[in-house]
Amino acid sequence: MKKLIKDKTHFLKDMLDGLSKTNKDIKIISDTVVVRADKKQQGVAIVSGGGSGHEPAHAGYVAQGMLDAAVCGEVFTSPTPDKILNAIKAVDNGEGVLLVVKNYAGDVMNFEMAQEMAEMEDIQVETVIVKDDIAVSDVDKRRGVAGTVLVHKYAGYLAEQGSSLQDMKAQIETVLPNIKTIGMALTAPMVPTTGQYGFDIEADEMEIGVGIHGEKGLSREKVETVDKIVARLLNELLNEVNEDRLIVMVNGMGATPLSELNIVAKYVDEALESQNKTVTKWFVGDYMTALDMQGFSLTLVPESETLLKALTASTASPYFN
Amino acid sequence: MKKLIKDKTHFLKDMLDGLSKTNKDIKIISDTVVVRADKKQQGVAIVSGGGSGHEPAHAGYVAQGMLDAAVCGEVFTSPTPDKILNAIKAVDNGEGVLLVVKNYAGDVMNFEMAQEMAEMEDIQVETVIVKDDIAVSDVDKRRGVAGTVLVHKYAGYLAEQGSSLQDMKAQIETVLPNIKTIGMALTAPMVPTTGQYGFDIEADEMEIGVGIHGEKGLSREKVETVDKIVARLLNELLNEVNEDRLIVMVNGMGATPLSELNIVAKYVDEALESQNKTVTKWFVGDYMTALDMQGFSLTLVPESETLLKALTASTASPYFN
Structure with a gap:
């Protein structure tokens, strides 16, 4: 393994x-919990996290305007409830804590246990669960993938606007069903903790609908040119998205060169334009990765004035642009 | 080829x-020249560029506080003098134009020709040539690699401070000999325009001293753990860097996960600390890549008050943090 x-x-x-060592704006507590060096003194605190291997998610978003803490599990492994509890206790300033959780069984269970433990210590906690991956047909079983980062940003904005915990949860839950993502992979990730590839794939194949841990998706297909791949993914997405003004994220899976992400964006733009849809805000880069997997995901969100304002508001995270 | x-x-x-399409702050002129959408109205204009395949370099640095134009050649191919001339003419506002050129024969020749053509049109032009890659022993033949991005930032800062063209050139040339970089690769880049890997490398080998086009370096060695790789590279660098307060860049080569760049940074920090050296500013990320090569480069620059101020001043580039 290299x-x-x-x-x-x-x-x-x-x-x-x-x-x-390299970022003085954050610090580590409880071994695996990343918090801001300067604790936020007012507003709802926001905690997210999950398995590692998705960098810059989640620790890279611990910054003014986004998260207050990220609880980091081992590679592709949920963090334990005690660590999540420690994160909650570290960031609560009396206005309550919102947990942003990706829809994986382990994450949901452990964050829920931590919430219960925190509530027993009289800390107000609410949870929102992100299920944006449309590669899974059953809506309740959909995985949380790149769209989660948009939720981090939206939550961070609402907290800075002074939303109460209940209002934040309600506002985010209005948006959550509208965030739709689908991914694809050209290569499998090499998992450093096992020394094994996440899955097997031939030199002329791609995986459509792949998850951010290399989970199987919709189908294994022969590699196509990027315009056809984009058309294939948009075809799935536009079954579920009818709006004409969209926020779009082209998310690199970790080892995809930025040049290729921009090429993807060109063909997404062309395809959407041909359907009279307008992209009002683009995100192009590595936001939620799968170690060194090559590939990308595409996230569409119908624009709203508040969401656009939230996603373009300033943040100190160097990874959200 | 995938x-x-x-x-x-x-x-x-x-x-x-x-x-x-995705960045409204820039626009394309003359097919392959990226300029700011809003031309800078005062201060020396800064033009850089070179072959493509190094994204976000160079186009990603066309932004307030850094470049005014990037001239983009085909993959790993120098841009032609006519395009460079068009860039110079587009950005000059009467205070002259500084060309920041990486030390490759084609780039140096073509930027020089463009400079001569611009001077015939009465535009003041000066050039600085970056030669930071210590893998080449002959100092005059050293390649320009990741340290170039620090020069973009330094130049952008000096321009905003109102430096004259001659002063900028002089100040940058004082710093240039102190910028030292060395790179390594675990894998070869797949060059999209040829469908071939940049070089052959075995599953248990790494290339020490590799260039950003996959050029051969110091030696081909068996893969080691990261702490030993870091020690190997620092050993080369510290032959040439004696100062105790350093600015350090850990630059990903394009397909290296951010997690691993942070692991590299940890061991760089430990090794420097053991030699009583202090890092006063870190840059960790993909700044000057080689398509989808896995590996990294390490750049050391002795700290100075001005340089530190320049490198931490704000810029609108989303890729320089």
């Missing part, structure tokens, strides 16, 4: 050590 | 189309 690591058992610790 | 492209002959055009 990886820039010392030891597979130290992957998470070494990554967090590097992050905290 | 690449998110439509046609290898359209790589550059499609990438620039995507970039300009």
Whole structure:
């Protein structure tokens, strides 16, 4: 296995050590919890997290205007409830804590347990669960993928606007069903903690509908040119999105060059324009990755005035542009 | 070849189309020249560029506080003098134009020709040539690599401070000999315009001293753990850097996960600390890439008050943090 690591058992610790050494705006508590160096003194605090391997998610979004804490599990492994509880306790300033959770069984269960423990200590906690991956047909079983980062930003904005915990949850839950993502992979991620590829794929194949841990998607297909791949993904997305003014994220899966993400964006723009749809805000880059998987995901969200304002408001995170 | 492209002959055009569709702060002129949508009305204008395949360099740095134009060649191919001339003419506002050129024969020749043509049209032009890659022993033949991005930022800052063209050139040339970089690769880049890998490398090998086009470096070695790789590179760098307060860039080569760049940073920090050196500013991310090569480069620059101020001043580029 060719990886820039010392030891597979130290992957998470070494990554967090590097992050905290190089970024003075954050610090590590409780071994695997990233919090802001300067605790936010007012407004609802926002906690997210999950398995590692999705960098810059989630720790890279711990910053003014986005998250107050990220709880980092081992690679592709949910963080434990005690760590989530420690995060909640560290960031609560009396106005309550919102948990932003991706819809994976382990994450949902552990964040729920932490919420219950925090409530027993009289901390107000609410949870929103992101289920944006349309590759899964059953809406309740949809995975939380790149669209989660937009929720981090929206929540951060609402907190800065002084929303109450209940209002934030309600406002976010209005938007959540409208966030739609689908991903594709050209290659499988090499998982540093196992030394194995996440799945097998031939030199002329791609996986359509892949998840951010390399989970199987809709179908295994022969590789096509980018315009056809984009058409294929948009065909799935536009079954569920009818609006004409859209916010679009082209998310790199970790090892996709920025040049290719821009090429993807060109063909997304052309295809949407041909259907008389307008993109009012683009996000192009690595937001929610799967280690060193090559591929991308496409997220569409119908524009609203508030959402556009929230997603373009300033944040100190260097990874959200 | 698995690449998110439509046609290898359209790589550059499609990438620039995507970039300009998704970023309203820039526009494309003369097919392959990226300029700011709003031309800078005062101060020395700064033009850089070179072959494509190094994204976000150079087009991603066309922004307030950095470049005024980037001239984009085909993949790993120098841009032609006529395009460089068009860039110079487009951005000059009467205070002259500084060209920031990486030390490759084609780039140096073509930028020089463009400078001569511009001077014949009575535009003041000066050039600085970046030669930061210490993998080449002959100092005059050293390649310009990731350190170039720090020069973009320094130049952008000096321009905003109102430096004259001659002063800028002089100040930058004082710093240039102190910028030292060395790179390494775990994998070779797949070049989309040829469908070939940039070089051959075995599953248990790494290339030490690799260039940003996959040029051969110091040596081909068996893969080691990251701490040993870092020690190997720092050993080369610290032969040439004696100062104790350093600015450090850990630059991803395009397909290296951010997690691993942070792990690299941890071991760089530890190794420098053990030699009583202090890092006063870190840059960790993809700044100057080689398509989808896995690996990284390490740049050390002795800190100075002005340089630190310049490198931490605000810029509108989303890629320089």
